[in-house]
Amino acid sequence: MRKWSRIVLSVNGADHSIETERSTPLLFILRNDCSLNGPKYGCGYGECGACTVIIDGLAARSCVVPVSLAEGRTILTLEGLAKGDQLSPIQQCFVEAQAAQCGYCLNGMIMTAKALLDRNPTPSDDEIKNELRFNLCRCGTHVEILNAVKLAAGCSSNANKGRT
Template sequence: MTITVNVNGQKHQVDAEPDTPLLYVLRNDLELNAAKYGCGLGQCGACTVMIDGKAALSCVTPLLVAEGREITTVEGLGTIDNPGPIQRAFIEKQSAQCGYCIAGMMMSAAALLKQNPKPSDDDIRSALRTNLCRCGTHMRIMAAIRRASELMEEAALPAATNRSAG
């Protein structure tokens, strides 16, 4: 069956069974490898992406559910040359140790910041409740999300007018 998915602003036609996990399509068909296969049960968050702006566990999301919806992966947040605010904050705060969970953490953070641009620490903890990190970088991840909020706020501010004395 051919199913059309919109990933990172691009439409793709995929020949797959409707119950194929979205994660398999992202990794195997579209070669977007940031989302990871962790548990396959929706319990670790390594596969987190956004669907219509909300965090979703792609290992348990059937492809048919994603059809016609906007899917965003870490690759859609920025590039190596021009990382987005969330990516920049995670790099700046050195939030990754092994890196396996980080893409999922970033996507949960992106969904949170889309809904709540200035989250409290409790809001951040709640948004990350489905994301596991065995390396123990939780404090750096929290700091990165707070920093991403600042970077996004700075980016939203109108450019300062440069008034020269004359």
């Protein structure tokens, strides 16, 4: 027999009250109950990075995070980066670096890079590569993705931390 609980999540600055099983993956709640399509279902094992969100400042694979562990925490998704129709600086850097082909991995790449740049506004190439190493991209845009993160790092080092 299923046991349902009411859980309140803070997603992109808004509270969402959801009735669900506490073990439900956060990804399913974000996509189905919160109607957010930034985080993608890729593997269901936390290995591809397509479902990455930022929880309390850290990149997390939402397909393996039970919703009960996200309760009471601050969750940021790709949709929470932009201000209205205005892309965030890190999103704009991905556009400028032409870092997208199919776009399926971009959510994970952008959210992982955002978490990195918030912690370390001027990462080395090796630090960027290390941070992104578990985000899979089959289109072969790795060079452009690295360039986008370096471009965003340049923006964040020349302005305030919130620019990313």
